[in-house]
Amino acid sequence: MKVEDAITRIRQETHDISKEYSDERCLQFLNTATQQVASLLIGAKWPVLVEETTMRDGDSIPKNYMSACGTYPLSMTAGTVHITDPDVTAIKFRYFATPALIESTTEELPFNHDTINDIIVKSAVLLALNENEYDISQDTNIVNALQQAISTGTVSYTHLRAHETVLDL
Numbered sequence: 655m656k657v658e659d660a661i662t663r664i665r666q667e668t669h670d671i672s673k674e675y676s677d678e679r680c681l682q683f684l685n686t687a688t689q690q691v692a693s694l695l696i697g698a699k700w701p702v703l704v705e706e707t708t709m710r711d712g713d714s715i716p717k718n719y720m721s722a723c724g725t726y727p728l729s730m731t732a733g734t735v736h737i738t739d740p741d742v743t744a745i746k747f748r749y750f751a752t753p754a755l756i757e758s759t760t761e762e763l764p765f766n767h768d769t770i771n772d773i774i775v776k777s778a779v780l781l782a783l784n785e786n787e788y789d790i791s792q793d794t795n796i797v798n799a800l801q802q803a804i805s806t807g808t809v810s811y812t813h814l815r816a817h818e819t820v821l822d823l
Contacts, residue, residue, distance in 0.1 A: 655762065657761060660771070661684075664782060668783055670782075677758065681758065683781045691765075691770060692764075693720070703750050704751075706747065706748045709735050709745050710744050712734060712735070720751060721750050722749050726747055753765075
């Protein structure tokens, strides 16, 4: 999904005809929603968020690192990696990382998955509405259920579309 399309949807679904939410503010909503969904996906060990690098003693922890994929002879303290096996000088390290933040120059949302992108936009809409103190409790419950379905890998595009009329704000 294109970032500009996501911003348009945020404005449409919040009925923001006067552009109260700047593009920058919409990007902030999208980034918060993206990081929340990514954290759920990492909890479910979604392989799309796996990165790989070679680590050496004294290296910094990788950018956006969340957790290791497996067990490694590494200890991480104060942002620095230490190899605990004295016979090893470098380790190929696989880890879960959250996506980079969306910026004004970013063209696409970080996921190549329509349902996940839809949930990110819906979550961003709720963040925007919550900022203006609208009653979003029913919508929040539905998005929370969909986010839970993401984390367990059971959500489908049909599942999202079944809730679409309820989620339209």
